[in-house]
Amino acid sequence: MAERIPLVDYLVLGGEPQLVAQECEQCSARFFDRRNACASCGAAAFRAVTVPREGTVHTFSIVSMAPPGVPVPFVAAVVDCGGTRVRGCLVNVEPRPENVTLGMKVRLTTVPVGADSAGVEAVGYGFEPV
Known part of the structure; x- marks a missing residue:
């Protein structure tokens, strides 16, 4: 099998893919990029936490225009994974309004x-219907 590398640092590959957020030790705000200080409270201490793999669509948009080379249409969404909001594309679903619903x-x-x-x-990540 060919070597696979994650497109973003917070995607962990293996048996079951996982997203790992940096959680502020003071206020529990979560971030997916490296932080020197919490954007919510200013604290500087973080711990790595695994984000639940399943969630619900909080909001979405069907994107019909994109830069050259990016296939359209596609569904851009914000998914609530156990209280952590994750941006990502919905995959394995036809990008039509009747196929995607809030919740x-x-x-x-x-x-x-x-x-x-x-x-x-x-390797990147996305979310597919359960």
Whole structure:
């Protein structure tokens, strides 16, 4: 099997893909990028926490215009995963308004995004209907 690497640092590949957030030790705000200080309270101490793999669609938009090379339409969404809001695309669902609903149950999945000349595959994430 070819080597696979995550497209973003907070995606952990393996048996079941997982997202890992940085949680403020003072106020419990969660962030997916590296932080020097919490944007909510200013504290500087964080701990890594695994975000639940399943969630519900909080909001979404069907995107019909994108830069060249980005296939459209697609569904951009914010998914509530146990209280942590995660931005991502909905996959394995036809991007039509009648196929996506607020509160729809979804789960984390991985999506191949390309490979280099050595065959190393970059892997992103999305959410698919449960």
